[in-house]
Amino acid sequence: MKKTKLIAIAATLLAMSLAVGCGGNKKAADTTKAGTGKASGEVMIYTSIYPDIIDNMCKPNLKKAFPNMKVNWFQGGTEQVITKITGEIKANKVGADLLMVADPSYYLKLQKEKRLFNYVSPNLKDVVTAKDKDGAWASVRISNMVIAYNADKMKAEDAPKSWKDLTDPKWKGKIAMPSPLLSGTAFVAVGALADKYGWEYFDQLKANDIRVEQGNSAIQNKLLTGEYAAAMILEENILKLQETKHENLKVIYPTDGVIVIPSPIAIMSTTKNPDGAKAAVDWWLSKEGQQAVVKGWMHSVREDVEPPHGAPALKTFIGNAIKINWQKLADENSQIKEAFRVRVME
Amino acid sequence: MGLSSKINSKFLVISISVLLLVYFVVFPMGVLLIDSVYKDGGFQFSNYRQVYSTMVNWRALTNTVQLSLMVMVASVIITFPLAWLVGRTNLPGKKIYRTLLVASYMIPPYVGAIAWVQLLNPSVGYMNLVLKWMFHLQNSPFDIYTFGGLAWVLTLFYSPFAFITISRAMEKMDPTLEEAARISGASPLRTLRDVTLPLMAPSILAGGLLVFIAAGSCFGIPAIVGMPGNIEVMTTRIVTYLYMGDDKGIRDATALAASLMILANSLLFFMTWMLGRKDYTTISGKSTRPNMVDLGKWKWPACFGVGMYASIAVIIPLFSILLTSLLRSMSKDITWSNIGFDSWMPVLTSAQYMESIWNSVIYAVIAATIGTVLAIFIAYLAVKTKVKGRSLPDLLTIIGGSTPSIVIALALVITFSGTFGLNLYSTMWILIVAYLVKYMTMAVRTIAASLSQVHVSLEEAALNSGASWLRTCKDIILPLIAPSVVAAWFLIFMPSFYELTMSLLLYSGETKTIGVLLYELQTYADTQNASVLSVIILGIVLIGNLILNKVSKGNVGI
Numbered sequence: 001m002k003k004t005k006l007i008a009i010a011a012t013l014l015a016m017s018l019a020v021g022c023g024g025n026k027k028a029a030d031t032t033k034a035g036t037g038k039a040s041g042e043v044m045i046y047t048s049i050y051p052d053i054i055d056n057m058c059k060p061n062l063k064k065a066f067p068n069m070k071v072n073w074f075q076g077g078t079e080q081v082i083t084k085i086t087g088e089i090k091a092n093k094v095g096a097d098l099l100m101v102a103d104p105s106y107y108l109k110l111q112k113e114k115r116l117f118n119y120v121s122p123n124l125k126d127v128v129t130a131k132d133k134d135g136a137w138a139s140v141r142i143s144n145m146v147i148a149y150n151a152d153k154m155k156a157e158d159a160p161k162s163w164k165d166l167t168d169p170k171w172k173g174k175i176a177m178p179s180p181l182l183s184g185t186a187f188v189a190v191g192a193l194a195d196k197y198g199w200e201y202f203d204q205l206k207a208n209d210i211r212v213e214q215g216n217s218a219i220q221n222k223l224l225t226g227e228y229a230a231a232m233i234l235e236e237n238i239l240k241l242q243e244t245k246h247e248n249l250k251v252i253y254p255t256d257g258v259i260v261i262p263s264p265i266a267i268m269s270t271t272k273n274p275d276g277a278k279a280a281v282d283w284w285l286s287k288e289g290q291q292a293v294v295k296g297w298m299h300s301v302r303e304d305v306e307p308p309h310g311a312p313a314l315k316t317f318i319g320n321a322i323k324i325n326w327q328k329l330a331d332e333n334s335q336i337k338e339a340f341r342v343r344v345m346e
Numbered sequence: 347m348g349l350s351s352k353i354n355s356k357f358l359v360i361s362i363s364v365l366l367l368v369y370f371v372v373f374p375m376g377v378l379l380i381d382s383v384y385k386d387g388g389f390q391f392s393n394y395r396q397v398y399s400t401m402v403n404w405r406a407l408t409n410t411v412q413l414s415l416m417v418m419v420a421s422v423i424i425t426f427p428l429a430w431l432v433g434r435t436n437l438p439g440k441k442i443y444r445t446l447l448v449a450s451y452m453i454p455p456y457v458g459a460i461a462w463v464q465l466l467n468p469s470v471g472y473m474n475l476v477l478k479w480m481f482h483l484q485n486s487p488f489d490i491y492t493f494g495g496l497a498w499v500l501t502l503f504y505s506p507f508a509f510i511t512i513s514r515a516m517e518k519m520d521p522t523l524e525e526a527a528r529i530s531g532a533s534p535l536r537t538l539r540d541v542t543l544p545l546m547a548p549s550i551l552a553g554g555l556l557v558f559i560a561a562g563s564c565f566g567i568p569a570i571v572g573m574p575g576n577i578e579v580m581t582t583r584i585v586t587y588l589y590m591g592d593d594k595g596i597r598d599a600t601a602l603a604a605s606l607m608i609l610a611n612s613l614l615f616f617m618t619w620m621l622g623r624k625d626y627t628t629i630s631g632k633s634t635r636p637n638m639v640d641l642g643k644w645k646w647p648a649c650f651g652v653g654m655y656a657s658i659a660v661i662i663p664l665f666s667i668l669l670t671s672l673l674r675s676m677s678k679d680i681t682w683s684n685i686g687f688d689s690w691m692p693v694l695t696s697a698q699y700m701e702s703i704w705n706s707v708i709y710a711v712i713a714a715t716i717g718t719v720l721a722i723f724i725a726y727l728a729v730k731t732k733v734k735g736r737s738l739p740d741l742l743t744i745i746g747g748s749t750p751s752i753v754i755a756l757a758l759v760i761t762f763s764g765t766f767g768l769n770l771y772s773t774m775w776i777l778i779v780a781y782l783v784k785y786m787t788m789a790v791r792t793i794a795a796s797l798s799q800v801h802v803s804l805e806e807a808a809l810n811s812g813a814s815w816l817r818t819c820k821d822i823i824l825p826l827i828a829p830s831v832v833a834a835w836f837l838i839f840m841p842s843f844y845e846l847t848m849s850l851l852l853y854s855g856e857t858k859t860i861g862v863l864l865y866e867l868q869t870y871a872d873t874q875n876a877s878v879l880s881v882i883i884l885g886i887v888l889i890g891n892l893i894l895n896k897v898s899k900g901n902v903g904i
Binding site for chain 1: 698763
């Protein structure tokens, strides 16, 4: 405990000294405040956004918006990125200026440890989903955990309608979900469902021989081949398959509530280029940045941006979404994972 | 002058190799070990108590040991007769079989795991469907998501280690003992049982332990095959702890990793100790050519049997991956109209795929080049000199090779992120160091084997004529061992090229490798694109192996 406190102090000191060190730079930026297009230097973004979206949408658009700033990317699964950052925090060498992963509870943890830089972006007012009032973080893209099935292999009326339906014995041995131990979004889903239905819900899934897979890709693939009849999966995976490969997979928005996961963006307190990082946040929350998000089959955090191709508008199902206690997920991370492992994976 | 420069250059080169090994192999592992017991300013074993008070970690440990034992025994049982048939009999087509039997060494294990899941999953596995149709079965005969399924895939992918070791020893075995038994009237089978088998025992043990260590350190196969079947092993537990995303997770992972390292290395020392006592009995000093056994009427049945095994182990899974990459829709049946290059286009036209392939090629080339140069010195030191402690560097590379990849990666992250001066974190060098630590031992083995066949008189002649030691190396020794040097280079290049487990923990924004990309595609994105990438990897590796075979004139097939 004492150690982490020391590290936190060291990190803040480091941040302060850097801020002082970069004073000259900052002034230069201030004089040209007129446009964020003047942001310069380098910005490192750690993200779990899919690599093809980064390559096709984010890289070219950010380059156009900030011709003088070099934007570097580290891309990996949410848990991979978190592992990397954890190691970097331990070594006191955080490489990220911006963090964009799909587990909101992790941001609460970072915020509590004072590792996030407060910034109220002018675009923050347009963000209709979760955001921190001090600007430590703001949701930047919405992923939804849903149920999916293969319409080539099953009729719509036979498909499950709710999370509760998955406990019906008729799905025994035919359903799957991603592992919360290895996937950040699955962790959120497990926490949410355990809160709503109690851990007995997972006992029932276990009794129904639910398969726990490494990640969403294995599940979408096995839905295609018919290995699984229905599965818990991210909406964006299915929308992408529908549009790019014309596969007949269908999304079910469960009647007992979609698990809406507002993935945040935040600036790390150790950033060496706060102006560049701020400019990048502004861009992500702008209409243009949000269009890149939607092109990646995720929902926008703004109301003035269309939903992704093939999906209903967020507001049609967000009202009925499962309420998630993010603070609890942040505080009980390892307990939730362990409870799931003991109940389902043994 | 001649004498002093000889000693100096030799001494310099050798001490640099030793220092490098100590710094990059011994030091990180020591740091990891200390890190696992050092907490709150003192030494204590609370981390270990903590992780081993959880049932699942015990089960992961027993699963790992059990599984590795099963894979080891199965590998020896399968590869011993195969090695005998290919090495010591007049089996038709044995050259092709030899290549096929070691081919699974070239296939990235996780690629093979994906293929076997496609073939043997209980609901729609291709092979299960065919068997159901052929024998009118109600249920699928096989389920890949079981302990047995996991052991099966691990056996197929790691038995080449046993095959290579056993067949090498078998071909170098002194045949006079066998001849004596035959002359005394023993049948070929009796000779095999009473003479060949006991003589081969140390090599069988060595090969088996290599398999044991490799199976126990593997992450890709248990992650893909074991997880849906709820089978936890040490490597998957370590990754789970790392993914907890807090300090405690890293500490728990370190404790587990340290135990895995201790397990693997004590086995290794056991093996060295056993072999140190016994190895000389099997291999005679002179190069001998064992006589070939005539299989007689068993010739064609044996050929058919080996062929069946080779096609199940290598050809069918490869075909399955190729087929997946060519399907237009995974949800439709396999028909000609459903075959096309649709999944290939996004891969071939994407900048990030090509970038990852390039990264991997570059890092593997650098690792292979540095590794080969070091391996030459290390092998020379061990085989050609009488210096005290001459085999120490060799032993250090063996330790690196037998340490589970995930442990190496963890140790390198902790050690080389600047805490102790050198900061390689997020650079390509940390990846290259990791590849070197893990794969250099195979190169040292290969070069040492061929160096031991170069007679010392040639070197002495050069030295007596006034050549310096370095000059002697360059002009006399290197040309003589050139084929094995090339082989050594590829032995490092190929596994580095498709490496996954270490790269996953060590890559950065600029240094994403092909293994990482493939894992991501398989986990988060698109399985078909993953198959395409696998086919590309296999293509590159196969071409590499063909070159290797050509250059070494078929002597150093892997």
